Amino acid sequence: MPLTDAKARNAKPKNNQFKLFDTDGLFLLVSPAGGKWWRFKYRLGGKEKLISLGTYPEVSLAQARARRDEARGQVADGIDPSQARKALKAARVQNESTFEVVAREWHTKFTPTWTPGHAVTIKSRLEFNVFPWIGERPVNEIKAPELLMVLRRIESRGAFETAHRIRSICGQVFRYAVATGRAERDPAADLRGALPPVKPKHHSAITDPEKVAGLLRAIDSYQGSLVTKCALRLAPYLFVRPGELRQMEWAQINLEAGEWNIPAEKMKTRQPHLVPLAHQTLEILRELHPLTGTGKYVFPNPRTSKRPMSNNAVLAALRRMGFEKEEMTGHGFRAMART
Known part of the structure; x- marks a missing residue:
């Protein structure tokens, strides 16, 4: 007699597990703990085998019968449903592991x-x-x-x-x-070692002490905008990356404590960085504060205060002062610190 949904739903656990049979090899296995599992029993190659079709009531009686019919069709074609499921799972794992x-x-x-x-x-x-x-x-x-x-x-x-x-x-x-x-x-x-070595490229920088002195004098006499001039004057004191300098925010600066706290999201290393500010640096910032202090950025873009100055601002200023790209770049101030 075929199993009914009411009988499956009302089946109570016993001391030992028991089976409620449907038709064509489908049955519901009820455990002493109350769990209910659909099973399909079939024979292939002279051997009796079992395959799980899900749990009740997550898988209804009608769904279990549909899964049984699909498995019976595989058996009729000489395909082991259990092995077919394992192969499908392996293929899915492989697709997820490309x-x-x-x-x-x-x-x-x-x-x-x-x-x-x-x-x-x-x-x-x-x-x-x-x-x-x-x-x-x-x-x-x-x-x-x-x-x-x-x-x-x-x-x-x-x-x-x-x-x-x-x-x-x-x-x-x-x-x-x-x-x-x-x-x-x-x-x-x-x-490792299979690729030809690459000769490291360094940003152009002035490291000779006499030439550095000439660069600093040129910065002091720069006739461009005050914002750009202050950025140039700060660079030899701070030795940070050009992007970190131009994105400096007033909210990150403590003029009283003499500190610049760069948050992790602004750093290439994604680690917060504390930069102590020398008194010369503080003088430059205080000079600039009346001009840009009401905005977000210390060095705002001349077109809009909502963005920092562009990447090319410092480079263009260096070119105006007569320093070619093969001689000095914005990154070059960091190279000074290494010499």
Whole structure:
């Protein structure tokens, strides 16, 4: 007699588990704890087998019968429903473990720790240089020679530094895959030394003491805007990155304590940074405060106070003073501090 929904719903647990049979191999298994599981019993290759079809009432009687009928159709075609389910699960796991899926997951997880620009750069490097060739490959099947072919494509267009950076990015993705149980090892580590070394490029900087003195005198006599002049005068005292300097905010500055507190989201390293301010620095800021102190930025854009001064403001000022790009850049002030 076929099982009814009322009988399945009203079945009470007993000391031992028991079965409520439907038809064509379908039954409901009731445990002593009250759990109810749909099971389908079938024979294949002379052996009796079982497959789970879900729990009741999450899976209704009608749904269980539909799943049983699908499984019976597989048996009729000589397919083991249990093995077919395992194969489908393995394929789903494999699809969820391709290099691109893992890389995007890694990128999403670590984006909050990077600057927005850095996050965009990493994503674009992967999308244009890596995903088209190994993005759909299971991450645990990618070997060092396959990754090397990807890097050789980048090398072939003369982008040697980019190839090194992408090897490093891929290494982080593979290590994340290892940590999350989707790969055994990092093949990028096997490629150390496989790429031609890149000669490091340094930003142009004046480091000779006599020439530095000339630069400082030129800054003091600069005839451009006061905002730009103050930025130039501060740079040799603070030695921060140009982007950090131009995005300086009045709210971050404590003139009384002589401190500049740069929040983590403004730093390339994503770590908060405290910059002590010398009395010369405080004098420059106090001089500028009446002009820009009512706004957000210490060095606002001349077109709108809602944005900081542009990247090119300091560079343009250096050019106006006669310093060529091969001689001095905004980053060059940091190089002074290293000499």
